[in-house]
Amino acid sequence: MMERVRRVERLVSLTKILIDRPHHLFPYSYFCEKFKIAKSTLSEDMAVIKSSLINEGLGLLETVPGSGGGVCYIPDSMDADDYRFLQKVAKKLSTSDRILPGGLIYMTDVLCDPHIVSRLGEIMMKRMYRLKPDCVMTVETRGIPLALLVARAFNVPLVMARHGSFVTEGSSVSINYVSGSSKTIQTMAMPKRALYAGERVLIVDDLMKGGGTAHGLIKLAEELGAQVVGKAFLIEAIEPEKKIINDYVALLRLYKIDEVNMRIDIRPIREVKP
Amino acid sequence: MMERVRRVERLVSLTKILIDRPHHLFPYSYFCEKFKIAKSTLSEDMAVIKSSLINEGLGLLETVPGSGGGVCYIPDSMDADDYRFLQKVAKKLSTSDRILPGGLIYMTDVLCDPHIVSRLGEIMMKRMYRLKPDCVMTVETRGIPLALLVARAFNVPLVMARHGSFVTEGSSVSINYVSGSSKTIQTMAMPKRALYAGERVLIVDDLMKGGGTAHGLIKLAEELGAQVVGKAFLIEAIEPEKKIINDYVALLRLYKIDEVNMRIDIRPIREVKP
Numbered sequence: 001m002m003e004r005v006r007r008v009e010r011l012v013s014l015t016k017i018l019i020d021r022p023h024h025l026f027p028y029s030y031f032c033e034k035f036k037i038a039k040s041t042l043s044e045d046m047a048v049i050k051s052s053l054i055n056e057g058l059g060l061l062e063t064v065p066g067s068g069g070g071v072c073y074i075p076d077s078m079d080a081d082d083y084r085f086l087q088k089v090a091k092k093l094s095t096s097d098r099i100l101p102g103g104l105i106y107m108t109d110v111l112c113d114p115h116i117v118s119r120l121g122e123i124m125m126k127r128m129y130r131l132k133p134d135c136v137m138t139v140e141t142r143g144i145p146l147a148l149l150v151a152r153a154f155n156v157p158l159v160m161a162r163h164g165s166f167v168t169e170g171s172s173v174s175i176n177y178v179s180g181s182s183k184t185i186q187t188m189a190m191p192k193r194a195l196y197a198g199e200r201v202l203i204v205d206d207l208m209k210g211g212g213t214a215h216g217l218i219k220l221a222e223e224l225g226a227q228v229v230g231k232a233f234l235i236e237a238i239e240p241e242k243k244i245i246n247d248y249v250a251l252l253r254l255y256k257i258d259e260v261n262m263r264i265d266i267r268p269i270r271e272v273k274p
Numbered sequence: 275m276m277e278r279v280r281r282v283e284r285l286v287s288l289t290k291i292l293i294d295r296p297h298h299l300f301p302y303s304y305f306c307e308k309f310k311i312a313k314s315t316l317s318e319d320m321a322v323i324k325s326s327l328i329n330e331g332l333g334l335l336e337t338v339p340g341s342g343g344g345v346c347y348i349p350d351s352m353d354a355d356d357y358r359f360l361q362k363v364a365k366k367l368s369t370s371d372r373i374l375p376g377g378l379i380y381m382t383d384v385l386c387d388p389h390i391v392s393r394l395g396e397i398m399m400k401r402m403y404r405l406k407p408d409c410v411m412t413v414e415t416r417g418i419p420l421a422l423l424v425a426r427a428f429n430v431p432l433v434m435a436r437h438g439s440f441v442t443e444g445s446s447v448s449i450n451y452v453s454g455s456s457k458t459i460q461t462m463a464m465p466k467r468a469l470y471a472g473e474r475v476l477i478v479d480d481l482m483k484g485g486g487t488a489h490g491l492i493k494l495a496e497e498l499g500a501q502v503v504g505k506a507f508l509i510e511a512i513e514p515e516k517k518i519i520n521d522y523v524a525l526l527r528l529y530k531i532d533e534v535n536m537r538i539d540i541r542p543i544r545e546v547k548p
Contacts, residue, residue, distance in 0.1 A: 008285055009326035015289040016332050021389060052283035058290050100444045108443060108465065112434060114426035115295060140415045141436060145422045152388035160386060162415060169382060170374050191382065 007045070010035050015049055018073040019059065022125075023155035027070040046071055057081060074129075075122040075153055079271065082123050086268035089116060090252050093235075096262040103257045105264060111142055111206055111234075120251065121149025124204065124232050127249050127271055131230045133202035135159050135195070139188055139217060146234060147204040154202075159194040161220055163187065173223050177216030190220050197225035207254075208233040211245040218245070235266065281319070284309050289323055292347040293333065296399075297429035301344040320345055331355060348403075349396040349427055353545065356397045360542035363390060364526050367509075370536035377531045379538060385416055385480055385508075394525065395423030398478065398506050401523050401545055405504045407476035409433050409469070413462055413491055420508060421478040428476075433468040435494055437461065447497050451490030464494050471499035481528075482507040485518040492519070509540065 014031065031042050050061040057078035063071045077085075089110065098106045110116055124146075133154060138147035139161040151158040164187060165172050174189035195201065201221045203214055208231075218228045236250035255265040288305065305316050324335040331352035337345045351359075363384065372380045384390055398420075407428060412421035413435040425432040438461060439446045448463035469475065475495045477488055482505075492502045510524035529539040 008282055008322050009329065011282055011286055012289045012323050012326035013330040013332060015286045016293055016327065016330075019290055019293065020392070024389075048282050049286050052286035053290065055283065056287040056290075058287060100441065102441055104442050106442070106444050106465070106467070108434070109431065109468070112422070112425075112432040114422060114432065115298070115429070117422075118294070118426065141418070141434065142442070144415070144418045145432065148386070148388060148391075148419045148422060151386075152392065155389070157383065158386040158388065158419065160382070160415065167374065167376055168378050168380070168416070170380050191380070193380070194383070 010037070011045055011048060014045055018049070018061070018071070019075075021155060022073055022075050022122075022153050025064060025070045025072045027068075030070070076126060077119075077122065082126070083268060083270065085119055086123070086251055089120070090266045090268050093252070093266050094264040096264070098264060099257060099259060099262055103259060105254075105257065107206070108142055112145055114145075117145045117149045118152075120146055120234060121151075121153045123251060124150045124234075124249075125153035127251075128202060128230050128232055131202060132200065133229055134200040135202070136204050137161065137195075137201050137217060137221060138204050139163070139213060143204065143206040143234075146206055150202070150204050150232070159190065159201075161188040161190045161217060163189075165189045173220065175216060175219050175223060177212055177219065179210075179212045186216075188216055188220060190224065192224065195221060195224040195226040199226040200229045201226045203228060203231045204233070206234045207237070208235070208243070208245075208248065208250065209237045210240050211243040211248075214248070215244045236269075284311070285319055285322060288319055292323070292335070292345070293349075295429060296347055296349050296396075296427050299338060299344045299346045301342075304344070350400060351393075351396065356400070357542060357544065359393055360397070360525055363394070364540045364542050367526070368538040368540050370538070372538060373531060373533060373536055377533060379528075379531065381480070382416055386419055388419075391419045391423045392426075394420055394508060395425075395427045397525060398424045398508075398523075399427035401525075402476060402504050402506055405476060406474065407503055408474040409476070410478050411435065411469075411475050411491060411495060412478050413437070413487060417478065417480040417508075420480055424476070424478050424506070433464065433475075435462045435464045435491060437463075439463045447494065449490060449493050449497060451486055451493065453484075453486045460490075462490055462494060464498065466498065469495060469498040469500040473500040474503045475500045477502060477505045478507070480508045481511070482509070482517070482519075482522065482524065483511045484514050484516075485522075488522070489518045510543075 053059045060074040060076045135157050136147050136151040137159045148158050169191040171192045172189040176185050176187050179186055203217050214231055221228050231248035233250045235252045235254050237254040252266050253269050257264050327333045334348040334350045409431050410421050410425040411433045422432050443465040445466045446463040450459055450461050477491050488505055495502050505522035507524045509526045509528050511528040526540050527543050531538050
């Protein structure tokens, strides 16, 4: 009986430790030493955790065999659950009181809700999983919470570009870009030490209209010798039809902001399996 | 045997769901329906999860009795572990290559590391727990990731002030403030709808020197009728000795940046129990 209690308690602790660091590879020896158990016992525990997470659609455990091996947790909700969640977010973003002058939408509150962006971060990671980025890159300000939680889901660092150069960032590289919708020239900068040559960069932002800002981020990453492997946005607007960038992923699509009838039309995009 | 396997699997799922939303009160009925179990069975499961988390220093389960009751997870690592973690962060921030011209430190990479800020967010929540804030407030840009994860640990929204007013934020209130160290007058603004009257606000920022920025955030919150219940910083600098604000909490203290010998002295602050 004692043994059984100890086992379930260990399973709870193992689950907590694993899911706190998605994509972090924990060596088997780490857990064997921590809980003073044999590797065979740990393997049994992992089998239980694995099947439980899969059955409930809560994620995957990936085991890497060999001496450098171990186990890591990968968030992986069921596609149907994701779609329902995106529907909820789309509905929340479509209330008429969000319409701002100039055909804009107030969405900062949604982008700053930790529970919403945690889940969005996991969904985005899932859809971009095969890209295996080394870091997530965004530009200040509104997209930072989402980008951070995409980075968390991938277990990689976040790097931020800023509008202008700051003394607290050290030597920086800056570029000019044209914001697609407003046609104004803007500047963004990034510390030289933020990216290394050849680093695989995933660009994340909250909203993509013409793609000007994303294009600026790509140029900035390339300026530092990094390689942009993907672009992901929470929302893509269908207007303008012509985008400066291609090959991107978006979770929601903005069809229309009707300022006369005070209606916003945002809908989730179903994942296209390659 | 079948029953036993199902129970351990259920424990894994329960753990995952609970710790994914710290401080969120899940009604018992939610789990009873989800797993098709009696309340007595759920209570036994919760007792196991609770003792496991406490024994391993991974957090607490709080149960609220009654018809509106339920259970929620509260991150609560052991104080000694927190201190060791803060020592590691302090060491990481003290490497000589971080010294920038003008007695500044490059720390954006640490503030954008999802694993580090997740843990810092939980430690900060723990130290400010009794304040029960309704939201966390910060000002762009560098402090946003930390503030978001403090908000996540409290299960409350994040609100952000910005330098200047933005069309995407709707009607805003702005104030001027004096940045303590540079003695320059700056502006920060916040959307009117970001805070409601009487809301309990916890201010979070990465670095506090004279306290000018924090003082500006307090004024801005008060301008919107909210009530600042606490101020928390990752780092407080001992210079200048005179601060504009008082009654704040910091996790690390910056004693000295020695530009001649290229040395930074940052050390963790032990928690003072009231």
